[in-house]
Amino acid sequence: MAVGLDKVKPEAITEERQLIVDGMDISGHWNRMFEQRVIWDYDTSQLDRVTDLPGGESLAWCYGCAKCTGVCPVDIVGDYSPRKIHRKTQMGIDLFESPDLWLCTTCRNCLRVCPKEVDMIQIMPAVREQAVLAGSVPAELQKAFEDTAKHGNPLGQPQRKRADWIKKAGAPVPVLKDVKRPVDLLWYVGSYPSYHPRGIDAAAAAARIFHALGVDYGILGIEEKDDGDSQRLAGEKGLFEMLAEANIAAFEKYTWNRMVVTGPHEFNAFKNEYPKLGFVRPIVHYTRLLVEYLDRLRPMLTKPLNLKVTFHDPCYLGRHNGEYDAPRQLLRAIPGVELVEMGRCRENGYCCGGGGGGMWLDSFTKAHTTMRLSERRVREAVEYGADVLAVCCPFEVSRFEDAAKSTGHDRLIVRDILELLDQALEGQP
Amino acid sequence: MILAVAIKQVPNLTDDLEISADGTGLDYDALTYVLNEFDEQALEEAVLVKEAAGGSVTVVGIDTTGELDGALHTALAKGADRAMKVTGDFDRDLGSEGQAQLLAEAIRPLAADLLLTGVQAADDRDGQIGPRLAALLGWPYVGVVTHVTPEPGCVRVHKEYAGGLLAEFVVTLPAVIGVQASHQPPRYAPVSKIRQIAKTAQIESVAGQGTPASSSSVRRMFKPEAAGQAEMWAGEPEEVAGKIATLLTAKGLLKL
Ligand code: SF4
Ligand code: SF4
Numbered sequence: 001m002a003v004g005l006d007k008v009k010p011e012a013i014t015e016e017r018q019l020i021v022d023g024m025d026i027s028g029h030w031n032r033m034f035e036q037r038v039i040w041d042y043d044t045s046q047l048d049r050v051t052d053l054p055g056g057e058s059l060a061w062c063y064g065c066a067k068c069t070g071v072c073p074v075d076i077v078g079d080y081s082p083r084k085i086h087r088k089t090q091m092g093i094d095l096f097e098s099p100d101l102w103l104c105t106t107c108r109n110c111l112r113v114c115p116k117e118v119d120m121i122q123i124m125p126a127v128r129e130q131a132v133l134a135g136s137v138p139a140e141l142q143k144a145f146e147d148t149a150k151h152g153n154p155l156g157q158p159q160r161k162r163a164d165w166i167k168k169a170g171a172p173v174p175v176l177k178d179v180k181r182p183v184d185l186l187w188y189v190g191s192y193p194s195y196h197p198r199g200i201d202a203a204a205a206a207a208r209i210f211h212a213l214g215v216d217y218g219i220l221g222i223e224e225k226d227d228g229d230s231q232r233l234a235g236e237k238g239l240f241e242m243l244a245e246a247n248i249a250a251f252e253k254y255t256w257n258r259m260v261v262t263g264p265h266e267f268n269a270f271k272n273e274y275p276k277l278g279f280v281r282p283i284v285h286y287t288r289l290l291v292e293y294l295d296r297l298r299p300m301l302t303k304p305l306n307l308k309v310t311f312h313d314p315c316y317l318g319r320h321n322g323e324y325d326a327p328r329q330l331l332r333a334i335p336g337v338e339l340v341e342m343g344r345c346r347e348n349g350y351c352c353g354g355g356g357g358g359m360w361l362d363s364f365t366k367a368h369t370t371m372r373l374s375e376r377r378v379r380e381a382v383e384y385g386a387d388v389l390a391v392c393c394p395f396e397v398s399r400f401e402d403a404a405k406s407t408g409h410d411r412l413i414v415r416d417i418l419e420l421l422d423q424a425l426e427g428q429p
Numbered sequence: 430m431i432l433a434v435a436i437k438q439v440p441n442l443t444d445d446l447e448i449s450a451d452g453t454g455l456d457y458d459a460l461t462y463v464l465n466e467f468d469e470q471a472l473e474e475a476v477l478v479k480e481a482a483g484g485s486v487t488v489v490g491i492d493t494t495g496e497l498d499g500a501l502h503t504a505l506a507k508g509a510d511r512a513m514k515v516t517g518d519f520d521r522d523l524g525s526e527g528q529a530q531l532l533a534e535a536i537r538p539l540a541a542d543l544l545l546t547g548v549q550a551a552d553d554r555d556g557q558i559g560p561r562l563a564a565l566l567g568w569p570y571v572g573v574v575t576h577v578t579p580e581p582g583c584v585r586v587h588k589e590y591a592g593g594l595l596a597e598f599v600v601t602l603p604a605v606i607g608v609q610a611s612h613q614p615p616r617y618a619p620v621s622k623i624r625q626i627a628k629t630a631q632i633e634s635v636a637g638q639g640t641p642a643s644s645s646s647v648r649r650m651f652k653p654e655a656a657g658q659a660e661m662w663a664g665e666p667e668e669v670a671g672k673i674a675t676l677l678t679a680k681g682l683l684k685l
Contacts, residue, residue, distance in 0.1 A: 132619045142617045149620055150463070151443060158443040238621030 047089045049096070055126030061116040062086035068110035068118070073351040074103050077376050078369035082110050082118045096131050099368050102138055106233050106356030107315040112347060121233075124356060128235025137235070144360035145236050152225040152243070153191040154360060163221035165193070165200040171211035176218040182255035185217040185289075188270070190263045191226045192394035198401065199394045205422035206262065206286060212300060212425060213293050217260065223250040229269035234357025241277070244269075248279045258282045260289045263394045264316035265355065271321065285317060287326035287392050287417065294333060301424040304336030307413075309420070310386035311339065312377060312400070313349030314393035327392050330417050334424045342384050350377050354395035374403035381412060388413045390420060430484035430579055430602075432475045433539050435532050435546040435558065436504065438462040438494050442551060453647045457521040464500045467547025473611035474577050475545045476508035482579035487511040487539055491531050491637065493519045502627045506618035512630065517637035525553055527641030529561035535635045537566065541603060543584060548572050548607035559607035571598055572607030 018027045051060040062083060069081035080103055089095050104124045111119050131137060137145070147156035166173040176183070187210070192199035210217055228236075228243035251259070259281060261267040271283040290297060309331055317323045324346045331339050344350040353373030358365060366372055378400055381389045389400055389412055400414040415423075440446060440455060441463045447456040475486045488504040490497050492514045501512035515531050536544060544566070549556040556572065563570030576587040580599070588596045589609055600606070662669045677683035 129621060133622050135616065137617070145619070146617050160443065160445050236619055236621060238619060238624040241624065242620050 042090055043092060044090065046092050046094055047086075049094075050089060050123065050127055053126040053130065055122040058117060058119045059086055059089065059123050062118045063116055065115060067113040067115065071109040071113055071348060073107055073109065073353075073373050073376075074105065074369065076350075077371050077373060078103070080104070082114065082120055082123075086118070095127055096134070097136065099364070101127060101131060102141070102234075102357070102361055102364055103368060104356060105315070105351050105353055105358040105373070107351035108319040109315075109348065109351070112319060125233050125235060125237070128233075128357075129237055130235075132235040138361055138364040140363055141234055141357055141360045144357075145231060145234075145239060148226055148228070148231055148236075148243070149239055152246075153195060154226060154231070155191060155195045157195040159225075160222055162194050162224060163219070165189075165195070165203055166207070166219075166221075168200060169204040169207035171204075171208045173207050174218045175221040176254045177221060177223065179218050183216050183218040184257050185215060186251065186254065186256040186259045187217045187219050188227075188259055188261045188266055189219055189224060190261070190266050190394055192398075193262045194224075196394070196398060198397045202394060202397065202416035202418045203262065205416065205418040208422050209290070209297075209418065209425065213296055215293070218254070218256070220250050220254075223253070225250075227266040227269040229273055230265055230355065230357055230359060232273070233355070234360070240273075244274055244277050244279075248274065248277065251279065251281070258284055260284050260286055262286055264314040264321070265393070265395065268316045268320050285321075285323060285326070285392075287317070287330055288323060290421070291326045291329050294329065297421070298333050300426050301334055301421065302426040303424045305334055305420065305424055306336040307387045308338045308340055308385060309388040309390050310342050310381050310384055311345070311390045311417075312342075312352065312381075312396060313346055314391070314396065315349065315351050315355050317392065318346065318349050327390075327417055330421060331390060334420055336424075337420070340384050340386055342380050342386075344380065350380065352377060352391075352393070352396045352399050354393075354399055359395050359399075372399075372403055372406075374399040375407050378403040378407055378409055378412060382409050386412065388415055388420070390415055390417050392417045430478065430482045430543060431539065431541045432479055432484060432486045433536050433541040433544045434468070434472050434475045434486060434488045434504070434509070435536070435544065435562065436468040436472065436488055436490045436500060437465050437528065437550060437552075437558075438490070438497060438500055439465045439550050439552040448650055448652070452649055452651070454522050454650055462494050462496055464503065465547050465550040465552075467549055467608060469547075469615050470611045471545040471547050471606075471608035472504055472507060472509065473613065473615040474574075474606075474608050475543075476616075477611060477613060478543070478577055478579050478584075479508070484542075485510040487513060487541070489513045489515070489532060489535050489539075491515040491519060491523065491528055493521050493523050498627075498632060499623075501632050502623050502630060503618050505626050505630050506622040507616055511633065513633045513635060515635050515637040517639075519637065522552075522647075523641070524643045524645065525555055525557035525561060526643055526645075529558050529565060530641045531637045532558070533562055533565035534638060536562070543577075543602060544568070544605045545577070545608050546605070548574070548609045556607070559605055563605040566603070566605065568603045568605050569600055570605045570607065571600055573609045574606050575608075575610045576612040577606060577608075 050056040066083050069075050069083050072081040074080035095101055104120050106121050144154040148154045152159045193203035225243050225246050228240035232240035267285045331337055351373055397414055404412045441461045444460050447459045449456045479486050486509045488509045497514050505512055515535050546559050560570050571586055571588055573589045574586045578585040583599050583601050586598050662672055
């Protein structure tokens with residue numbers, strides 16, 4: 001115990017000009033001593049630029065505890081977290097011009113653990129919007145913005161073909177423009193389920209399941225546009241507003257009780273963002289809707305799949321909206337499915353990398369990380385011995401299938417829960 | 430350098446096009462409009478010239494659709510300094526001849542050094558607006574241009590020819606350039622920026638003088654008609670060759 005030790009004042013130190021100990025010359029000289037720098041010694045102008053923006057304020061609240069670094073999915077494949085962003089910005093790095101600006105997927109895991117509520121879901125879009133206005137946007141993201149602005153979907157597919165997938169549905173799909181009567185459910189299909197080949201597989205499966213259950217629904221068809229929320233999170237707020245106005249006008253043209261949504265991003269948009277524009281209606285994700293129908297659905301699931309299945313929680317269904325159970329209830333209802341949980345699941349679920357614009361920043365993110373987030377996740381699924389990686393977000397199927405190929409785990413099957421249910425449904429080939 | 434860019438909107442080709450009831454044009458109520466993609470290139474080249482040489486860019490269009498404001502706001506978001514529209518009671522399918530007359534009247538007072546426009550447009554495909562504007566203004570014209578470099582008193586341009594040939598011209602100013610492609614891909618105008626500009630920007634309106642007459646009219650517009658059909662012959666080469674020879678002889682294309 002250091003009791004009664006006097007602090008040595010520098011002036012009180014006797015300095016030997018030359019000192020020889022045991023025949024060895026250990027002479028030295030004082031040069032400088034440093035104290036810890038206090039926070040107001042920093043030039044905070046770069047940090048101020050962020051915290052002055054509406055939405056950017058909370059970056060200033062970080063006190064460096066590093067809880068976020070432990071859970072940030074980007075840090076696991078790179079060098080990233082709110083704490084690191086805060087520190088770098090405090091040291092004078094320009095976040096508006098840094099690649100760091102585009103790596104956050106807005107997965108919300110940091111906000112879950114942060115004692116100071118430093119909120120990247122607000123900070124990132126605020127700073128990115130300024131970068132977008134200044135024209136410094138990664139090219140692939142800009143392409144997605146352009147395609148969305150021109151065609152109403154980030155895949156750059158023609159608007160008039162948005163309902164073409166229903167020809168492949170194998171079940172009737174009512175389009176509201178034609179049914180001309182109120183429906184119970186408006187089904188917002190979404191861009192990837194409408195156009196992407198693997199998304200169409202899930203949409204078609206949903207159509208068959210809805211048909212088998214006798215769900216009273218209709219889709220908007222060519223009147224539907226992308227929800228725009230991921231573009232907003234990537235910094236294109238104006239594009240989001242433009243799409244939201246068009247979608248809300250289309251939603252309000254028809255009479256329906258509830259909206260069922262295929263994708264968690266769109267679900268989140270209609271539930272949490274569109275209300276800010278005056279659109280407040282009951283919204284349900286398809287997993288929760290089908291759980292409501294489970295008593296009728298279960299007896300129809302007669303074909304055992306005999307597969308070991310693990311489930312990837314979508315950030316925008318789980319952490320953003322607190323839904324962890326519905327997808328699992330559906331998977332457990334399928335005969336022959338053994339559900340295994342990965343280490344990173346539920347509240348601490350890993351991120352596929354597709355959120356917050358990450359869907360359209362694949363090469364960019366790849367260039368600034370050691371591997372894609374989807375590749376990290378696929379490896380985890382394999383470590384847990386899964387045959388099938390089950391998902392319920394239309395962004396994920398193609399991401400994980402590509403990742404399974406690029407990591408050499410081709411045997412891992414990636415399926416939307418809709419596809420698995422459809423496969424187990426009686427009367428399906 | 431004072432730059433002007435003449436733009437127009439054309440039907441969005443990602444929509445289904447319908448023929449109007451009288452069969453002489455499109456059903457204009459059933460379509461949406463986009464900026465002519467060649468005009469988009471012309472605008473980009475103009476902004477690039479401005480960035481290199483200084484000056485200003487004025488965008489001018491004829492509001493045949495009632496929706497030109499959106500295209501003008503986008504142009505301002507991409508770097509144009511002024512936006513003008515010619516208003517009046519115009520047909521939606523106002524041809525190149527009429528467009529050029531109205532545009533020339535609107536552009537003359539600008540005292541521009543260089544006028545750029547798309548070399549052609551998807552609606553009429555006649556490539557006439559540029560040359561007609563040049564004739565009306567009495568300025569030289571170079572079309573199918575892919576690069577404009579400003580120099581004192583003139584511009585150096587690259588013009589594309591068929592077969593991959595490229596020519597370099599020095600054009601004295603004022604001049605009209607028909608742009609095939611800008612030398613950098615057109616920049617993206619964030620919708621956020623367009624919406625900001627739409628709230629504050631001033632679009633200057635010029636009343637078009639009368640309804641210009643057109644010296645040509647469309648007698649019939651129709652979708653391509655399928656002509657005949659293909660028949661596939663399978664079998665041994667000699668056998669198929671024999672069939673081909675017989676058919677060609679029967680059609681009088683081959684004398685045996
Ligand atoms: S958890 Fe919050 S306070 Fe702690 S380092 Fe991260 S951002 Fe800062
Ligand atoms: S939101 Fe997710 S990706 Fe972004 S910093 Fe937080 S933990 Fe990392």
